[in-house]
């Protein structure tokens with residue numbers, strides 16, 4: 001029969017393509033080698049006191065509806081969407097093991113993934129998966145986070161959103177001198193762990209230094225220091241690096257954090273490094289995100305990553 005809703009249905013305007021259309025569901029048989037892929041990790045067992053980040057991947061994808069695909073200079077090319085993992089929700093050790101194995105397979109297939117979280121503890125397992133797939137590639141790590149996240153932990157059952165970089169530093173591919181952390185806030189990290197990070201040669205850049213020097217310059221300086229001798233770069237974004245005014249929907253909303261424009265400028269600068277093999281956007285927690293602004297900022301950062309990692313061939 002003819003289309004019963006002809007002329008009545010909302011149709012996409014080909015003169016104004018929207019960002020959600022840039023996520024192409026992966027189909028069986030499609031090669032991943034060299035491809036930028038998006039993968040959701042809906043797990044928040046690392047934040048028992050404020051659950052909700054498990055709904056982050058879905059909210060970030062929805063946040064793309066606020067945006068088009070052209071940034072004024074670059075047309076963003078489509079990427080493959082691998083969908084969401086389903087880690088066991090009641091067993092932290094098993095969840096992290098399955099997440100690590102998923103990351104290992106994606107890296108072994110040659111893809112350049114953008115992971116959507118999920119609590120930040122997951123990043124430790126994602127980097128372990130990368131280390132397992134590429135054990136001979138010295139890794140650099142850049143973080144945008146209010147926190148150091150290098151807490152001691154007892155065992156695989158006690159991983160939390162405060163442990164990912166301690167775990168990442170235990171892999172043979174990473175060392176402190178190739179880690180740059182941007183967005184650290186006052187009163188957000190203990191003296192003990194700040195000294196622990198400093199003693200391992202981690203490059204620390206505070207919110208104050210970013211305000212003084214400018215986001216782009218601070219990010220370039222951090223990148224230069226951390227990537228010496230590195231063959232690959234991983235970028236991990238915790239949405240709590242942004243001020244609570246623009247990112248209330250996180251497990252640890254912060255006062256005096258980065259502005260949305262600083263977040264965007266830092267991510268844009270870091271993402272253009274040709275060694276970038278993977279990135280993640282963690283801690284978006286929809287139950288605490290009353291009007292969706294955190295997810296919208298996370299989606300905006302996702303577009304920056306996509307634009308840099310996967311420029312449109314025609315552009």
Ligand SMILES: [Mn+2]
Pocket residue numbers: 120145146147149161238
């Ligand atoms: Mn974090």
